[in-house]
Amino acid sequence: xxxxxxxxxxxxxxxxxxxxxxxxxxxxxxxxxxxxxxxxxxxxxxxxxxxxxxxxxxxxxxxxxxxxxxxxxxxxxxxxxxxxxxxxxxxxxxxxxxxxxxxxxxxxxxxxxxxxxxxxxxxxxxxxxxxxxxxxxxxxxxxxxxxxxxxxxxxxxxxxxxxxxxxxxxxxxxxxxxxxxxxxxxxxxxxxxxxxxxxxxxxxxxxxxxxxxxxxxxxxxxxxxxxxxxxxxxxxxxxxxxxxxxxxxxxxxxxxxxxxxxxxxxxxxxxxxxxxxxxxxxxxxxxxxxxxxxxxxxxxxxxxxxxxxxxxxxxxxxxxxxxxxxxxxxxxxxxxxxxxxxxxxxxxxxxxxxxxxxxxxxxxxxxxxxxxxxxxxxxxxxxxxxxxxxxxxxxxxxxxxxxxxxxxxxxxxxxxxxxxxxxxxxxx
Numbered sequence: 249x250x251x252x253x254x255x256x257x258x259x260x261x262x263x264x265x266x267x268x269x270x271x272x273x274x275x276x277x278x279x280x281x282x283x284x285x286x287x288x289x290x291x292x293x294x295x296x297x298x299x300x301x302x303x304x305x306x307x308x309x310x311x312x313x314x315x316x317x318x319x320x321x322x323x324x325x326x327x328x329x330x331x332x333x334x335x336x337x338x339x340x341x342x343x344x345x346x347x348x349x350x351x352x353x354x355x356x357x358x359x360x361x362x363x364x365x366x367x368x369x370x371x372x373x374x375x376x377x378x379x380x381x382x383x384x385x386x387x388x389x390x391x392x393x394x395x396x397x398x399x400x401x402x403x404x405x406x407x408x409x410x411x412x413x414x415x416x417x418x419x420x421x422x423x424x425x426x427x428x429x430x431x432x433x434x435x436x437x438x439x440x441x442x443x444x445x446x447x448x449x450x451x452x453x454x455x456x457x458x459x460x461x462x463x464x465x466x467x468x469x470x471x472x473x474x475x476x477x478x479x480x481x482x483x484x485x486x487x488x489x490x491x492x493x494x495x496x497x498x499x500x501x502x503x504x505x506x507x508x509x510x511x512x513x514x515x516x517x518x519x520x521x522x523x524x525x526x527x528x529x530x531x532x533x534x535x536x537x538x539x540x541x542x543x544x545x546x547x548x549x550x551x552x553x554x555x556x557x558x559x560x561x562x563x564x565x566x567x568x569x570x571x572x573x574x575x576x577x578x579x580x581x582x583x584x585x586x587x588x589x590x591x592x593x594x595x596x597x598x599x600x601x602x603x604x605x606x607x608x609x610x611x612x613x614x615x616x617x618x619x620x621x622x623x624x625x626x627x628x629x630x631x632x633x634x635x636x637x638x639x640x641x642x643x644x645x646x647x648x649x650x651x652x653x654x655x656x657x658x659x660x661x662x663x664x665x666x667x668x669x670x671x672x673x674x675x676x
Contacts, residue, residue, distance in 0.1 A: 345375020512545035596620030
């Protein structure tokens with residue numbers, strides 16, 4: 249372990265949450281160890297301003313809970329304590345220890361359980377500070393700050409990797425991926441977020457371990473998808489997921505189409521770039537829009553195939569959307585509160601491409617219009633041929649209802665040589 253004194257690092261208590269400082273102080277007063285750890289230390293050393301602060305301690309979850317009335321113990325696989333100060337939550341974890349098992353056979357106790365393939369199913373083995381550092385996933389996340397001595401404790405050469413702008417797994421990469429395959433996604437996520445390279449062995453083991461993601465519950469993968477694509481670095485994350493062949497274990501058919509069809513890849517890339525732009529501008533984003541973009545190439549292809557077999561366009565799109573969502577949920581458990589808006593965005597596309605009559609004039613007022621309109625613009629930006637309907641709707645939504653109806657009638661005359669919207673009112 250290397251101890252880095254205050255004179256040799258840039259962390260200042262002024263940049264640390266007062267709530268986190270209170271938690272560490274109270275733990276120390278009860279003769280427990282307490283350190284700021286993980287992303288907060290990493291980001292502070294990089295000159296950033298973290299919003300989340302995690303604390304590691306030798307106190308058990310029960311000890312922490314007894315010290316803080318404003319806390320609760322959560323988790324089963326990893327038991328942690330959330331200490332709440334208003335809207336702020338300080339996450340407190342007990343030092344992790346080593347497992348007795350080597351991961352080659354099933355082990356099961358109240359504290360620890362591993363599958364035959366080495367996947368950690370339960371991990372409540374407590375240990376020392378040294379053991380906790382080695383049990384963490386990345387060297388740059390295994391740095392500890394003591395608010396009493398102002399020193400940083402480096403157990404895994406994390407400072408070297410920070411200086412080299414490099415993401416490295418602690419220990420044997422493939423073994424660590426077997427323990428928890430989601431670590432591969434974390435490697436990619438932090439490399440994209442920080443603009444770091446991925447260390448050689450850490451990177452090479454991803455190719456061998458990628459299929460292990462198939463063992464992860466679909467609900468957990470959905471949570472990871474949110475972290476990957478809603479943190480403001482979605483475009484860079486997507487590139488790394490594709491580069492390391494991880495996307496195909498999250499969204500198999502979309503990943504295959506993106507490799508085969510440049511327009512499919514362009515559409516998803518545009519969606520990620522636009523999401524990053526919205527996050528930087530502090531505008532709201534929704535998982536439904538990103539997931540709609542990822543799955544759209546498959547939905548559009550499936551709908552076209554159904555239409556070619558004689559099914560009308562609207563039912564074909566409805567059926568395609570149902571099929572694709574059901575298939576995607578086998579890998580990533582998309583909640584209905586997101587899958588329903590996704591399907592509405594898809595089904596809106598035909599109505600936007602072929603506006604007709606008074607119903608088209610009323611579409612602008614529909615609660616899903618804005619998302620569907622933005623999606624149409626995204627498709628055009630990616631190179632899809634939509635008869636320039638994006639600009640048409642951009643102009644159309646600025647008109648009042650009478651002007652909208654007149655425009656629809658005029659367009660019908662231009663297109664068909666006759667009126668095809670409202671029935672002409674009989675003369676009195």
